[in-house]
Structures are given as C-alpha cells and as structure tokens.
Amino acid sequence: MEIVSKLHLIDWVVLTVTLLFIVGYGTYVTRKNSNVSDYIKGGNDTKWWTIGLSVMATQASAITFLSTPGQAFHSGMGFVQFYFGLPIAMIIICVVFIPIYHRLKVYTAYEFLEGRFDLKTRSLAAILFLIQRGLAAGITIFAPAIILSAVLGWDLLTLNIIIGFLVIVYTVSGGTKAVNVTQKQQMVIIFMGMLIAFFMIMSQLPENITFVKALEIAGASNKMEVLDFSFDVNNRYTIWTGIFGGTFLMLSYFGTDQSQVQRYLSGKSIKESQLGLIFNGLLKVPMQFFILIIGVMVFVFYQFNPSPLNFNPSANLEIANSKYAKEYQQLQESHEEVETTKKALLLDGFQPHEKQQIQYLNEHDLFLKEKSKEIIDRIDAENTLIKVESNDKDYVFIHFILNNLPRGLIGLLLAVILSAAMSSTASELNALASTTAIDLYKRNVSNRSEIHYVKASKWFTLLWGVIAISVACIANLFENLIELVNIIGSIFYGNVLGIFLLAFFIKYVKGNAVFIAALITQVIIVYIFLQDVLPYLWLNLLGCTLVMAIAVLLQLLIPSKKKVH
Known part of the structure; x- marks a missing residue:
C-alpha cells in the first residue's frame, strides 16, 4: 500500500x-x-x-x-x-x-x-x-x-x-x-x-x-x-x-x-x-x-476492517525484502482468517455467550502478532545499518488517519x-x-x-x-514513546521533588546534607532502573523517600558548627 x-x-x-x-x-x-x-x-x-x-x-x-x-x-x-x-x-x-x-x-x-x-x-x-x-x-x-x-x-x-x-x-x-x-x-x-x-x-x-x-x-x-x-x-x-x-x-x-x-x-x-x-x-x-477511548474505537473499527499484522510500514517493507517473507506471509494469512471469523461473529449480532470464543480468537491473534515481532526482531539483529522496530503501538493511530x-x-x-x-x-x-x-x-x-x-x-x-x-x-x-518520556522523568523527578520537600518542610536539614544525599540517591535510582527491579513509576516515590531519609540521617551525623563552650 x-x-x-x-x-x-x-x-x-x-x-x-x-x-x-x-x-x-x-x-x-x-x-x-x-x-x-x-x-x-x-x-x-x-x-x-x-x-x-x-x-x-x-x-x-x-x-x-x-x-x-x-x-x-x-x-x-x-x-x-x-x-x-x-x-x-x-x-x-x-x-x-x-x-x-x-x-x-x-x-x-x-x-x-x-x-x-x-x-x-x-x-x-x-x-x-x-x-x-x-x-x-x-x-x-x-x-x-x-x-x-x-x-x-x-x-x-x-x-x-x-x-x-x-x-x-x-x-x-x-x-x-x-x-x-x-x-x-x-x-x-x-x-x-x-x-x-x-x-x-x-x-x-x-x-x-x-x-x-x-x-x-x-x-x-x-x-x-x-x-x-x-x-x-x-x-x-x-x-x-x-x-x-x-x-x-x-x-x-x-x-x-x-x-x-x-x-x-x-x-x-x-x-x-x-x-x-x-x-x-x-x-x-x-x-x-x-484519547484512550479513541484508541479503543480504532480497535473496534479494525474488528470490521482489515488490519496489518504489524502497523509499522518500514518493518513490513524490510520483511518483504528479507528471507523471512514467506514465513511472515503465512502468519499474515492466519491473521486474516482470525479477522474474518471475528467479523462474522460480531456482524451476526454479538451475544454475551460468544465472549469466550472472541477472547480465544484474540489470544490466537496476539500469538500471531508476537510471532511476527520475533521475525522483525531477527531482521533487526541481522541488520546493523537500519533499526527495524517491532513495537507498533505508535503507528496504529497514524495508520488509521492516513488510510x-x-x-x-x-x-x-x-x-x-x-x-x-x-x-x-x-x-x-x-x-x-x-x-x-x-x-x-x-x-x-x-x-x-x-x-x-x-x-x-x-x-x-x-x-x-x-x-x-x-x-x-x-x-x-x-x-512505547509515551512511556519513554515518563521513564526518563521518573529517573530524575523523585530526587528533585525530595530536595524541594526537604526545603519546604524539614527546616533543620542544611545544604551539605541535601547535596550529598541527592548525589547518592541519583546513583541508587539509576542502578535500580538499570537492574529493572521496579516499575518506573515507583522510582518517583523511591527517589523522593531516599533523598529525604539520607539527608535527614546525614544531617544528624554531620557535626554542628556551634561552639560547645
């Protein structure tokens, strides 16, 4: 197309x-x-x-x-x-x-x-x-x-x-x-x-x-x-x-x-x-x-209209010119069979008792999509010059708009x-x-x-x-691009928020303690992210809590400059 x-x-x-x-x-x-x-x-x-x-x-x-x-x-x-x-x-x-x-x-x-x-x-x-x-x-x-x-x-x-x-x-x-x-x-x-x-x-x-x-x-x-x-x-x-x-x-x-x-x-x-x-x-x-409802309605639209196995056109182009073209075509044909069966069920008057059959068809279609992504990932691994992206979430809506x-x-x-x-x-x-x-x-x-x-x-x-x-x-x-922006933010935001909350509410904590705590916290958060220990949203809470706790602890350990005598 x-x-x-x-x-x-x-x-x-x-x-x-x-x-x-x-x-x-x-x-x-x-x-x-x-x-x-x-x-x-x-x-x-x-x-x-x-x-x-x-x-x-x-x-x-x-x-x-x-x-x-x-x-x-x-x-x-x-x-x-x-x-x-x-x-x-x-x-x-x-x-x-x-x-x-x-x-x-x-x-x-x-x-x-x-x-x-x-x-x-x-x-x-x-x-x-x-x-x-x-x-x-x-x-x-x-x-x-x-x-x-x-x-x-x-x-x-x-x-x-x-x-x-x-x-x-x-x-x-x-x-x-x-x-x-x-x-x-x-x-x-x-x-x-x-x-x-x-x-x-x-x-x-x-x-x-x-x-x-x-x-x-x-x-x-x-x-x-x-x-x-x-x-x-x-x-x-x-x-x-x-x-x-x-x-x-x-x-x-x-x-x-x-x-x-x-x-x-x-x-x-x-x-x-x-x-x-x-x-x-x-x-x-x-x-x-x-906006999410729009995405759901696009999903419903494609229950009655043909959709590609993968919405990324550049990925489809790379597949067509690869040794995996025939294997991918077989997956595409199976995907079209699932679409045809689902469409007949839904047009015939969708009944609640047919929900299990629809879910089975969806699971089978998801299996086909995962198989297609594996092929794209193989092509990506073999192609060192061009990045071939198998994740097609970002292409769904623009595909609908243009077509x-x-x-x-x-x-x-x-x-x-x-x-x-x-x-x-x-x-x-x-x-x-x-x-x-x-x-x-x-x-x-x-x-x-x-x-x-x-x-x-x-x-x-x-x-x-x-x-x-x-x-x-x-x-x-x-x-998914919307996740990427939030992931980048989550690595840094919790730490910075903790610094501000210390500034607003914990008056006895001073600059040296906060500065050292912020540096330590940033290293810990980056390490936890790289090790994939927690979902990224929790990094905000963890970063904020860590910097506040470490700063308070350091302030208690840092000797006061006031003279005793």
Whole structure:
C-alpha cells in the first residue's frame, strides 16, 4: 500500500497554513521583550485559562496523540490510571508550591533552593533538570518525526530539523509569552482534531454498531478494564501505581520541572496561577480518558476492517525484502482468517455467550502478532545499518488517519500531531533556556543590563534548540514513546521533588546534607532502573523517600558548627 499518495494538495494546504499561522502569530504578538521579566515570566499578566491550556499543552506532546491511542488499542483503558495522581498533585502544588514561588518572586523553581540551602544544591537541581528535560526535548521532536517519516516516506533528518526550526523561531523571538499564546491556538486545533477523529471512526463502523455496542465489543476483548486493584509490583498500571507513584511523578513534574513551573509563574496573581492548575487537574484525566477511548474505537473499527499484522510500514517493507517473507506471509494469512471469523461473529449480532470464543480468537491473534515481532526482531539483529522496530503501538493511530480519513482531515490531524510536538518542545526549550540563563549564567555573570540577559536567554534558547534537534537526530525508538518520556522523568523527578520537600518542610536539614544525599540517591535510582527491579513509576516515590531519609540521617551525623563552650 502506497501511503504517500494519501496526502493530497488540500492536506498540504491545511497542514502548511495551520503551522505557519501558529508560528507567525506567536512571533508577531510577542516580538517585543525589553526585560528579563517579560521574556521569562511573560510580564506576569497571564490569565488562568491561558495558564491551564499552556500547562496542558506542555504535557500533551505529539507522543500523547500518537502513542496513547496505540496503547489503548493493544492494552485497553488501564493506562488512564497513570493520571489518577494528577488532581491530588495539583491541589498540593496550589496550596504549598505556588504561594512560596510567588512570594519570593523567583524566575525559576531552583532559585528558591539557593536561599534555603546553598548554591551547589541549586545548581545540582538545575543540572538534573537540564539533563532529563534536554533528553525529553529531543524525544518530543523525534517521536512525531520518526513516525511521520516511516508512514509518509519523508526524510527523518529533514523532519527533525523542520519541527525544531519552527519551534525555535517563535520561542527565541517571544519567550514565555510566545509559548503561552501559541499553545492556546495549538490546544484548540488539538481538541478539534481529536473530536473529528472520534466522530469519523464512529461514522465508519457498521450501521448496527452503536457506541454502546462498540463498548460491548471492546469489553469482550478486555479493552475496557479501567481499574486494576491488584498489588502486583510488576504491573506498571494499577490504581496504586497511579495514585502513589503517579502523584509523586506529577508533584515532581508540575511542582519542580521548570517547563511547567514557568507556565504558572507567568500568572497575573497567585489566584490566577492556582485556577490555571485546578483547571488542568479537572480537564486532564477526562482528556486522557477520551484519547484512550479513541484508541479503543480504532480497535473496534479494525474488528470490521482489515488490519496489518504489524502497523509499522518500514518493518513490513524490510520483511518483504528479507528471507523471512514467506514465513511472515503465512502468519499474515492466519491473521486474516482470525479477522474474518471475528467479523462474522460480531456482524451476526454479538451475544454475551460468544465472549469466550472472541477472547480465544484474540489470544490466537496476539500469538500471531508476537510471532511476527520475533521475525522483525531477527531482521533487526541481522541488520546493523537500519533499526527495524517491532513495537507498533505508535503507528496504529497514524495508520488509521492516513488510510481512512477523507482529504483535508488528514492534513488537519497531521497538523494536530505537529502542533502538539511544537507546543511541548517550545515549553521545554523556553524552560531549558531560562534555567541556564538564570540559575547558571546570571548567577555567575552578574551586573549586566536587562537587555544583555534577554539576549543571553535567546541565545540559550537557540542553543538548546540545536541540542534538542541533535538528540532527535541520533535518538532511536524505544518501546512505547509515551512511556519513554515518563521513564526518563521518573529517573530524575523523585530526587528533585525530595530536595524541594526537604526545603519546604524539614527546616533543620542544611545544604551539605541535601547535596550529598541527592548525589547518592541519583546513583541508587539509576542502578535500580538499570537492574529493572521496579516499575518506573515507583522510582518517583523511591527517589523522593531516599533523598529525604539520607539527608535527614546525614544531617544528624554531620557535626554542628556551634561552639560547645
């Protein structure tokens, strides 16, 4: 199947006009920044709804709209539990973090740490942020680029540069205000695109398959199991990992990650910032639930329509040109037989007693898919020049878009994916530049004019943009992309959150103890991750607990400087 031909002139027009409008509008309305406050804090005049949408857009990268439907297609609705800790985290941040940040009038979250502890602790927290967010910025560019490259036949390197360049243009020009302004437009495009995608999926199901009937079909295939109360530590997504691990991840991300802190530091007042985060907390879980439902409906759609054994077109191309082509073709034919049998059952009027037969067919189909992945992995092992990815979760939704949506809407959905990539990347570059400029550069190069620091911030934005593009160009697909970003965050976030909680609540712990504890904790967490001892979400809780416990213990052991006599 030639997917490139799916892009018609109208799709190109919709895609190009949408992206140029966002870049042009963001650059024009925020082109004047006379001081650091305007550039980094957006002039402190941002309204709560802008903050809420900007916070949401920062988190909702292209990975969200590419990977989440694929996650639901393969594994069902359980992934939504990952977000159960978010509303809890929003309340804690509104009550504790925001008032402190606003009272101290900080530009970055890490400024606070120097006053509470010392310069080295502030610098360490800033550097940990720069490492993990710098990697994540590359992934948010790379994720849509590699998938669009595979399905459209576009050059991967060119796509990385185009996405990165578009973001750099308006982020360098307008700073935080440009990011906030453009993210409002991007979220409107994203919401509109996802609603259209949902209704288009439903319209293409057989006439007798209503939404309720579609949910029943998905339920028969175990796709509607939202809550998992098991205590299996090896299960990544349960209600417990969501509430405990998720709360600590969200506290770290929204409370200490400059890419998010910068969004609400630009608020007109404490109340505006708090309302913006509450708005995000109330809307985020339903939004993720809806995106997962779209993935489930794509699954139902493919119960009545042919689907490939593997959705990654580049993998299929490599197989077709390999010695395993015949073996793979036999698996494909078996897969088509399963599809035909299932379709007859479902069209004939799905009955509850047929659930066991449907589950058996699903298990057999899953067996065939695993066998096909083994073939792809064999090809990957034999091919040292090209990475052949067997995990196709990230390709499911884009495959549906390109093969089943009408002209014009394909361009709009591609604009959604690229808008999401641009919005999250812009926030990351903006935050990386602010942290570098304020926590590292200005702290060591003082007594310069406001214009000097604005120019320095712009140069740092450009520098981090180039670094992000470079990371994207050398990156490689790893499992499911939405998991990869959260895995990277979980390795660092718990440690940084623990530093902030020590600063807020345990006043007798001083800088030396915290600094040493943070270094020890980071080594331990990296080791535990590499040994695959715990699911990644628990690393947030463990990192936070470890750094606090070690710091308290060290503080008790460090001799006091006070004279006894």
